[in-house]
Amino acid sequence: xxxxxxxxxxxxxxxxxxxxxxxxxxxxxxxxxxxxxxxxxxxxxxxxxxxxxxxxxxxxxxxxxxxxxxxxxxxxxxxxxxxxxxxxxxxxxxxxxxxxxxxxxxxxxxxxxxxxxxxxxxxxxxxxxxxxxxxxxxxxxxxxxxxxxxxxxxxxxxxxxxxxxxxxxxxxxxxxxxx
Amino acid sequence: xxxxxxxxxxxxxxxxxxxxxxxxxxxxxxxxxxxxxxxxxxxxxxxxxxxxxxxxxxxxxxxxxxxxxxxxxxxxxxxxxxxxxxxxxxxxxxxxxxxxxxxxxxxxxxxxxxxxxxxxxxxxxxxxxxxxxxxxxxxxxxxxxxxxxxxxxxxxxxxxxxxxxxxxxxxxxxxxxxxxxxxxxxxxxxxxxxxxxxxxxxxxxxxxxxxxxxxxxxxxxxxxxxxxxxxxxxxxxxxxxxxxxxxxxxxxxxxxxxxxxxxxxxxxxxxxxxxxxxxxxxxxxxxxxxxxxxxxxxxxxxxxxxxxxxxxxxxxxxxxxxxxxxxxxxxxxxxxxxxxxxxxxxxxxxxxxxxxxxxxxxxxxxxxxxxxxxxxxxxxxxxxxxxxxxxxxxxxxxxxxxxxxxxxxxxxxxxx
Numbered sequence: 238x239x240x241x242x243x244x245x246x247x248x249x250x251x252x253x254x255x256x257x258x259x260x261x262x263x264x265x266x267x268x269x270x271x272x273x274x275x276x277x278x279x280x281x282x283x284x285x286x287x288x289x290x291x292x293x294x295x296x297x298x299x300x301x302x303x304x305x306x307x308x309x310x311x312x313x314x315x316x317x318x319x320x321x322x323x324x325x326x327x328x329x330x331x332x333x334x335x336x337x338x339x340x341x342x343x344x345x346x347x348x349x350x351x352x353x354x355x356x357x358x359x360x361x362x363x364x365x366x367x368x369x370x371x372x373x374x375x376x377x378x379x380x381x382x383x384x385x386x387x388x389x390x391x392x393x394x395x396x397x398x399x400x401x402x403x404x405x406x407x408x409x410x411x412x413x414x415x416x
Numbered sequence: 417x418x419x420x421x422x423x424x425x426x427x428x429x430x431x432x433x434x435x436x437x438x439x440x441x442x443x444x445x446x447x448x449x450x451x452x453x454x455x456x457x458x459x460x461x462x463x464x465x466x467x468x469x470x471x472x473x474x475x476x477x478x479x480x481x482x483x484x485x486x487x488x489x490x491x492x493x494x495x496x497x498x499x500x501x502x503x504x505x506x507x508x509x510x511x512x513x514x515x516x517x518x519x520x521x522x523x524x525x526x527x528x529x530x531x532x533x534x535x536x537x538x539x540x541x542x543x544x545x546x547x548x549x550x551x552x553x554x555x556x557x558x559x560x561x562x563x564x565x566x567x568x569x570x571x572x573x574x575x576x577x578x579x580x581x582x583x584x585x586x587x588x589x590x591x592x593x594x595x596x597x598x599x600x601x602x603x604x605x606x607x608x609x610x611x612x613x614x615x616x617x618x619x620x621x622x623x624x625x626x627x628x629x630x631x632x633x634x635x636x637x638x639x640x641x642x643x644x645x646x647x648x649x650x651x652x653x654x655x656x657x658x659x660x661x662x663x664x665x666x667x668x669x670x671x672x673x674x675x676x677x678x679x680x681x682x683x684x685x686x687x688x689x690x691x692x693x694x695x696x697x698x699x700x701x702x703x704x705x706x707x708x709x710x711x712x713x714x715x716x717x718x719x720x721x722x723x724x725x726x727x728x729x730x731x732x733x734x735x736x737x738x739x740x741x742x743x744x745x746x747x748x749x750x751x752x753x754x755x756x757x758x759x760x761x762x763x764x765x766x767x768x769x770x771x772x773x774x775x776x777x778x779x780x781x782x783x784x785x786x787x788x789x790x791x792x793x794x795x796x797x798x799x800x801x802x803x804x805x806x807x808x809x810x811x812x813x814x815x816x817x818x819x820x821x822x823x824x825x826x827x828x829x830x831x832x
Contacts, residue, residue: 245550246621282788283778283779285434286784287780289433297533297538352615352616363615365615
């Protein structure tokens with residue numbers, strides 16, 4: 238069995254723990270981290286926008302690339318230590334969602350953490366890249382909560398029963414049927 | 417015909433500054449272009465000399481503040497700010513964003529926007545990464561606040577320095593007039609960021625214990641004294657450039673004395689003043705003057721409203737933002753400020769436009785963005801569509817809020 242664990246900032250611990258729990262001892266585990274170069278590129282662009290200053294001095298985008306590479310190594314090392322069994326790290330560069338889907342090719346299971354709001358149950362509580370990965374993964378996906386999941390009553394009410402926003406409490410009697 | 421030549425010269429100077437073939441300094445094109453403008457009779461020598469004398473204190477200040485910011489970095493001021501942000505955020509991405517807003521606004525106001533973009537942004541990224549927080553909102557907050565946060569003090573942005581003389585205000589008078597627009601812009605940017613990055617900010621982080629770093633007390637004290645010096649010395653006729661240079665020397669001396677190779681350390685600090693950039697600004701001033709004298713002043717005067725009522729302020733700020741996005745904010749300031757110099761209110765509105773406007777493309781101008789897209793054909797398609805959207809949302813709202821705040825400040829003011 239091939240298990241790919243997508244490690245993302247702030248949520249990777251939950252993925253590692255879930256992988257350790259569900260992957261059989263014979264499984265081969267891949268720890269995947271993706272760096273999106275867009276952030277460093279955009280900082281380089283902001284530097285280039287300081288017209289006239291660019292002839293000399295360090296490009297802050299390059300500093301961010303270097304810092305990103307360092308934090309990637311730290312995260313992969315910490316994840317391998319937390320997993321405490323054989324695993325192989327994979328580093329990819331590019332658009333998060335596309336790289337994760339590509340890395341999951343041929344895998345049996347992809348472990349992904351929810352991100353976005355974690356204080357209520359859906360909808361639209363996944364950040365767009367995670368949503369894309371869940372939608373497009375070419376294998377089974379295990380979607381884990383990074384923290385304890387919120388209670389079931391945090392589901393927003395169905396739209397037609399929602400209280401009007403300007404009223405503090407919903408009316409006792411049923412609202413009149415729509416015309 | 418002269419107009420065509422003047423337009424051509426400015427176009428070549430700006431295109432070169434953006435493209436920078438083989439990494440050559442911008443002055444490589446700008447200085448010969450200025451020489452051609454003078455030699456070819458587009459600008460009389462006397463006018464060019466007056467322009468350069470007028471730019472002198474501004475360029476001197478810029479050189480000093482660039483060195484001051486780098487020295488502050490050497491003393492660990494930015495690393496200290498990063499540690500402060502990490503501790504104050506207590507593991508919450510939202511609190512980290514709030515603290516980064518405060519630090520970026522303060523660094524921009526005191527040490528100029530260059531310091532925020534070049535020195536603070538990488539520190540903020542490292543802080544976020546170490547705290548297990550997704551760094552996008554905090555990093556983009558730095559790039560946005562470098563421009564939009566530079567309204568408060570005359571020293572925060574080269575554009576402010578270029579326009580400061582035309583406002584007729586004192587250092588503290590300028591800060592007083594711009595405090596309300598500055599706060600309005602910060603509030604709008606903060607609200608837009610909270611909404612735009614809600615997903616990243618809601619993703620939980622695992623708080624990591626942060627070692628409290630000792631505060632670089634000496635450097636912070638020198639910076640505070642330098643800031644107080646700007647306000648105190650200006651009424652006595654001492655240009656802020658001297659104060660900034662004084663602060664830089666005080667920070668530089670212990671570093672040089674301690675360095676194993678003193679001459680080399682001192683030379684490295686002198687290079688931080690970026691002398692080639694100073695030549696670029698002088699030359700750009702002359703080339704823009706050539707264009708102004710051959711039709712541009714008339715054109716801008718025709719487009720610019722003449723009274724500093726709310727509509728007039730809005731129109732000038734909008735025009736300035738547009739111009740800043742076409743040709744970058746420094747040339748836009750050189751073009752606009754002389755035309756509106758008769759009204760301090762309009763000068764301040766123009767500053768709002770040239771400072772806030774560049775965030776529309778976050779690189780400072782559309783021309784810069786397009787050139788970089790063409791020249792730096794990347795392996796990955798750039799994912800920056802989202803950030804053009806961020807600019808499209810925040811810039812009009814910030815401009816409107818800042819101009820209304822300026823209008824209120826002008827109404828309340830007894831200075832203007």
